[in-house]
Amino acid sequence: MTVLTAWVSLVGGGTAWAGAGTGQVAARLGAASRVAPGVTYRTVSWHGGHGTTHGHLLTVDLRDDRVSLDLLYPGAVGARDTVSGMTERQGAVGGVNGDFFNITEVQHPGVRETGAPVGPAVADGHALKAAVPDGQRFGPAMPRGVDTEAVFGVDRDGVARMDRLSLEGSVRTEDDDLPLSGFNQYAIPVDGIGVFTPAWGRVSRKRAVCGTDAHRGAPCSDETYEVTVRRGRVAARSARPGKGPIASGSLVLVGREEGARELRRLAVGDRVSVDRYLRARKARGYDFAIGGFPVLRGGRQLSGLDGRTAAVRTAAGLADRGQRVYLLALDGRAAYRPGLTLTELARLMRAVGSVDAFNLDGGGSSTLVTRSPGSGHAVVRNHPSGGAERAVANGIGVFSGS
Structure with missing residues (x-):
């Protein structure tokens, strides 16, 4: 097995080398x-299988x-x-x-x-x-x-x-507690509901309902729904994901397949809250x-x-x-x-x-x-x-x- 040597500490500049157990020079550090x-900052050189790279x-x-x-x-x-x-x-x-x-x-x-x-x-x-x-x-x-x-x-x-970091969260309505499966993502899981915040920006949310969990190039879903929530209440609905900036104090929920069917049940004025966080291991x-x-x-x-x-x-x-x-x-x-x-x-x-x-x-x-x-x-x-x-x-x- 090839064993790499440790880097030599440099005092006052110079270069350092790392080599293989065979004596072959494997890498070089420039002066810091x-x-x-x-x-x-310093440069690095490495002799790999396809030649020397820097x-x-x-x-x-x-x-x-x-x-x-x-x-x-x-x-x-x-x-x-x-x-x-x-x-x-x-x-x-x-x-x-x-x-x-x-x-x-x-x-x-x-x-x-x-x-x-x-x-x-x-x-x-x-x-x-x-x-x-x-x-x-x-x-x-x-x-x-x-x-x-x-x-x-x-x-x-x-x-x-x-x-x-794993997403955990839910969409709470007056009648149900729905799982949240997306957060400012360009792709929402099949049957899922994703939330978009003002941090998403102006770009269209249409890409979020394209592809599948296993295949990026699969067609876009033909069953989608979007709900805009402003200050805790449904303010607007649409059959297709939209684009443009999301106003401060607002959220946009995008659903596909089963997620779209769940969002379609909401009416303008209904109360909705969204909980989301990233759990570390x-x-x-x-x-x-x-x-x-x-x-x-x-x-x-x-x-x-x-x-x-x-x-x-x-x-x-x-x-x-x-x-x-x-x-x-x-x-x-x-x-x-x-x-x-x-x-x-x-x-x-x-x-x-x-x-x-x-x-x-x-x-x-x-x-x-x-x-x-x-x-x-x-x-x-x-x-x-x-x-x-x-x-x-x-x-x-x-x-x-x-």
């Missing part, structure tokens, strides 16, 4: 440079009280922006792109992409959305035993973790969380990772009992880099010091930026595929006070 208190690494020390992580997002769930744009607007000192998202809709004529992410999202302690059904996700195949509820985040005790709650899937847990690769397909990758890792975070983005195809398989990504994240590691969206989305405190301009450190940043659904932002 300070971005802000508790945050450093990446960019932020190391974040959460033991420093001036440092924190939070969600970068465009101000709405159903929207996209560049990592540099979100970093500048939110005042982060660094960031990487985040979750996979609803980017193309070739299977559903007349339905536009929403830009909404696949997994759960929590920003500044507030839940923004829950996970879509597994069959509705975008991205590569996940390892065995993992689903779309997987998150990487920082809990309320300031500890970085990999976890799962390992923590009492999260200040920040983002979707993706784990590739390394307890220093071991997860079973079922793809070891054949090389691609440009973005990942987040953690060490020191969740007090140290590593954010990695590879150079893209425009830089003629071959990328890594998921098994190679897990090995690289372990080599740079991660005990646990989490795969994020890659390909043309992979982006890592830094911004000097006091500067309004974020610098893209990697070379994104296509030669320019792609607008993405969200990202991980690094925040640091002086």
Whole structure:
């Protein structure tokens, strides 16, 4: 079995190497440079099965009280922006792109992409959305035993973790208590009812009733219903999901199949309340969380990772009992880099010091930026595929006070 050596601590700059037990050089770290208190940046090189690839690494020390992580997002769930744009607007000192998202809709004529992410999202302690059904996700195949509820985040005790966030909630009417199965999601489970809040944004809700729990490209449901609830009472009804901003103090309920039949029973003026929250498995709650899937847990690769397909990758890792975070983005195809398989990504994240590691969206989305405190301009450190940043659904932002 190949065993990777530990990274050499650098004093005053220089480079460090990680090698295999055979003596073959496997990876190289460039000299670290300070971005802000508790945050450093350096380059990474790794020789994988498809050739040498290059990446960019932020190391974040959460033991420093001036440092924190939070969600970068465009101000709405159903929207996209560049990592540099979100970093500048939110005042982060660094960031990487985040979750996979609803980017193309070739299977559903007349339905536009929403830009909404696949997994759960929590920003500044507030839940923004829950996970879509597994069959509705975008991205590569996940390892065995993992689903779309997987998150990487920082809990309320300031500890970085990999976890799962499950939606729990109900729609309470004057006559019934109905299960809630969606929360600001671009795909609602078959027979389900989903709630959309003002955080969803302006984009159409029609995509939410397309596909099935097992097949993203299945036709849109022909049995749907939408109810607008304003200040606790039904204010409007429609046979089709709508679009446009949702007013403050209002909610929109969208149902499909059995969920649509239940919503159709409501009349204008009926009282309705909606309870919703994201339940964590390992923590009492999260200040920040983002979707993706784990590739390394307890220093071991997860079973079922793809070891054949090389691609440009973005990942987040953690060490020191969740007090140290590593954010990695590879150079893209425009830089003629071959990328890594998921098994190679897990090995690289372990080599740079991660005990646990989490795969994020890659390909043309992979982006890592830094911004000097006091500067309004974020610098893209990697070379994104296509030669320019792609607008993405969200990202991980690094925040640091002086």
